[in-house]
Amino acid sequence: MPQDIYDKISTMAKRRGFIYPSFEIYGGIAGFYDYGPLGAQLKLNIENLWRRFFVLKDNCVEISTPTITLFEVLKASGHVEEFTDLTVDCPKCKKSFKVEDIIGSTPVEEALKEKKIKCLGCGTILTNPHPVNLMFGTTIGIGDGRAAFLRPETAQGIFTNFHLLYRYNRERLPFGVVQIGKGYRNEISPRQGTLRQREFSMAEAEVFIDPKIKTHPKFPSIVNEPIKLFDNETEHNVTVGEAVSRHIINSQALAYYVHLTSSFLLTAGVDPKKFRFRKHASDELAHYATECWDAELYSERFGWIECVGIADRSAYDLNAHLQASGVDMYAVRKYDEPKVVKRRKITPKMDVLGPLFKQEAGKIKAILETMEAPAKGSLTVTVDKKTVKIPDNAYDVTEVEEKTPGEKFIPNVIEPSFGIDRVLYFLIEHNYKEVSKKDEEYTILSFPACIAPITAGVFPLTDDEKLVSVAEQINSDLRDAYIHTYFDTTGTIGRRYARMDEVGTPFCITIDHDTLSDHQVTIRDRDTTEQQRVPMKAIVGILKEKIACSAPVH
RNA sequence: GCGGAUAUGAUCUAGUGGUUAUGAUAUCGGCUUCCCAAGCCGGUCACACGGGUUCGAAUCCCGUUAUCCGCACCA
Numbered sequence: 001m002p003q004d005i006y007d008k009i010s011t012m013a014k015r016r017g018f019i020y021p022s023f024e025i026y027g028g029i030a031g032f033y034d035y036g037p038l039g040a041q042l043k044l045n046i047e048n049l050w051r052r053f054f055v056l057k058d059n060c061v062e063i064s065t066p067t068i069t070l071f072e073v074l075k076a077s078g079h080v081e082e083f084t085d086l087t088v089d090c091p092k093c094k095k096s097f098k099v100e101d102i103i104g105s106t107p108v109e110e111a112l113k114e115k116k117i118k119c120l121g122c123g124t125i126l127t128n129p130h131p132v133n134l135m136f137g138t139t140i141g142i143g144d145g146r147a148a149f150l151r152p153e154t155a156q157g158i159f160t161n162f163h164l165l166y167r168y169n170r171e172r173l174p175f176g177v178v179q180i181g182k183g184y185r186n187e188i189s190p191r192q193g194t195l196r197q198r199e200f201s202m203a204e205a206e207v208f209i210d211p212k213i214k215t216h217p218k219f220p221s222i223v224n225e226p227i228k229l230f231d232n233e234t235e236h237n238v239t240v241g242e243a244v245s246r247h248i249i250n251s252q253a254l255a256y257y258v259h260l261t262s263s264f265l266l267t268a269g270v271d272p273k274k275f276r277f278r279k280h281a282s283d284e285l286a287h288y289a290t291e292c293w294d295a296e297l298y299s300e301r302f303g304w305i306e307c308v309g310i311a312d313r314s315a316y317d318l319n320a321h322l323q324a325s326g327v328d329m330y331a332v333r334k335y336d337e338p339k340v341v342k343r344r345k346i347t348p349k350m351d352v353l354g355p356l357f358k359q360e361a362g363k364i365k366a367i368l369e370t371m372e373a374p375a376k377g378s379l380t381v382t383v384d385k386k387t388v389k390i391p392d393n394a395y396d397v398t399e400v401e402e403k404t405p406g407e408k409f410i411p412n413v414i415e416p417s418f419g420i421d422r423v424l425y426f427l428i429e430h431n432y433k434e435v436s437k438k439d440e441e442y443t444i445l446s447f448p449a450c451i452a453p454i455t456a457g458v459f460p461l462t463d464d465e466k467l468v469s470v471a472e473q474i475n476s477d478l479r480d481a482y483i484h485t486y487f488d489t490t491g492t493i494g495r496r497y498a499r500m501d502e503v504g505t506p507f508c509i510t511i512d513h514d515t516l517s518d519h520q521v522t523i524r525d526r527d528t529t530e531q532q533r534v535p536m537k538a539i540v541g542i543l544k545e546k547i548a549c550s551a552p553v554h
Numbered sequence: 555g556c557g558g559a560u561a562u563g564a565u566c567u568a569g570u571g572g573u574u575a576u577g578a579u580a581u582c583g584g585c586u587u588c589c590c591a592a593g594c595c596g597g598u599c600a601c602a603c604g605g606g607u608u609c610g611a612a613u614c615c616c617g618u619u620a621u622c623c624g625c626a627c628c629a
Binding site: 007011012014015016021024026027028029030079082083134152153183185187188189190191193196285286287288289292309311417437438440442459461462490491492493494495496497498499501502508510512522524529531 | 555622627
């Protein structure tokens with residue numbers, strides 16, 4: 001098979017220190033990759049660029065929560081059910097089914113023995129039952145510890161802190177919270193290299209909004225920006241404003257983050273021609289989502305690959321945690337003036353309720369205090385699934401006027417969720433260029449300056465001591481200014497340029513004999529190979545400006 | 555998970571049941587040269603792992619692992 005771009009990139013990435021297969025000296029394991037020195041720096045640069053968009057520009061706050069997540073959290077969020085499927089295969093029509101779709105709640109072993117599990121299509125007896133559980137389980141503590149999972153997404157760490165974060169944000173909506181970190185999925189069969197890993201990095205933003213005001217404060221500034229949307233039938237080349245007015249995207253808030261994502265990806269260096277947004281069909285939506293747009297990037301080998309999901313998770317998660325934990329996950333929509341409501345308030349008489357209901361009296365009291373007294377008839381409450389009648393002499397009714405400052409509601413969530421490793425791979429693939437120089441194959445990674453792992457090569461033209469010491473000074477000045485450099489005195493200058501081109505270093509600074517007298521150096525541009533003579537003192541400033549990576553026109 | 559193919563230095567690769575296992579690139583050292591992968595000399599680094607057959611296995615057989623292709627799966 002001829003080498004395609006994926007093979008070439010894999011080879012280059014390993015050879016030059018971007019990506020290594022993990023644990024290779026012990027045989028390796030599918031779905032795990034190490035980032036070498038250049039890969040780790042590239043990943044850090046991508047994450048920091050992401051922070052510039054989501055934290056600095058969009059005002060989200062960043063938190064950090066454990067990757068080991070308590071069973072209860074993922075039970076409440078639906079992941080325990082949704083990620084654990086027992087699946088059986090049909091040997092005849094080669095289809096797989098969830099066991100529970102076929103036999104309901106019958107124990108599986110029994111059903112297998114009795115050959116009750118038959119293919120819904122052709123009636124053949126199904127075989128090979130295997131659990132498809134995408135979460136890694138573990139136990140916290142020794143012995144009867146508490147069950148836990150490695151998190152399948154960082155989002156739950158944000159949801160479970162909602163009440164604290166809402167207060168941090170001084171009880172105002174909208175606000176966004178981000179987290180960058182590892183997620184884990186025990187993929188059945190990882191393929192496609194780093195595009196499908198079992199441990200992977202994600203950057204997620206959970207933006208909490210009022211479901212009645214699904215907008216974004218900066219939406220007006222982007223209404224005329226173009227965007228390419230594919231709804232599985234038609235490709236719409238529209239403006240962000242049109243996307244919303246024509247209901248291709250169903251809210252301004254969602255559309256805003258579609259645009260922000262686009263802006264981030266293009267700044268990071270994805271090829272606009274290999275980039276689109278695609279809407280999830282209703283049958284591919286996650287269990288928590290009501291609408292989802294994927295940013296898809298095109299790979300020459302793998303086709304269109306989802307790298308970012310921008311989902312409207314509605315109130316799903318906060319509601320789930322509210323139900324399961326009992327902690328208030330509401331926000332308040334303030335009225336212009338507090339509303340005054342007359343209410344027939346119940347005041348329980350504990351001296352009657354206590355002896356009557358014993359240990360249940362406390363629960364009954366709590367329920368009664370939230371209830372409206374019936375205008376007529378008897379009062380009943382439901383405690384532990386039992387309905388009990390409360391005698392008239394066990395409570396008083398008083399008519400009170402209650403002031404309500406606003407309406408309670410569960411916020412909705414817009415979630416842009418980025419697969420960092422996928423973005424990283426695509427930045428390599430989209431920027432991988434082959435040219436031929438003097439009949440030799442020559443490769444260039446045309447990374448934008450803001451994400452390139454090394455910003456500048458620093459080269460004395462010869463290994464003359466005088467040149468080397470000036471170059472060393474320039475090198476340390478740059479490093480003092482947080483600019484990553486690669487200092488190299490060996491080999492010909494062409495070879496040194498070539499080495500930098502292959503790993504995507506945008507600039508090389510060369511110190512030659514003239515530098516000693518005119519205090520100028522040469523800056524060489526990777527993409528044009530053009531050279532510019534500039535004063536030594538100006539270099540830090542020039543490079544800092546280049547790294548700033550202003551947003552491209554698109 | 556099922557079926558097929560593959561596995562030799564960091565990379566690409568030659569090779570045979572029998573001495574010390576090719577060659578190139580890269581890398582390191584030396585000489586030389588110095589603005590786009592120059593040359594010469596020298597050095598480091600490999601038969602995926604485990605078992606079997608055999609006097610002898612990197613080579614043949616089996617298993618494992620990984621990778622690639624197809625199927626299935628894929629918030």
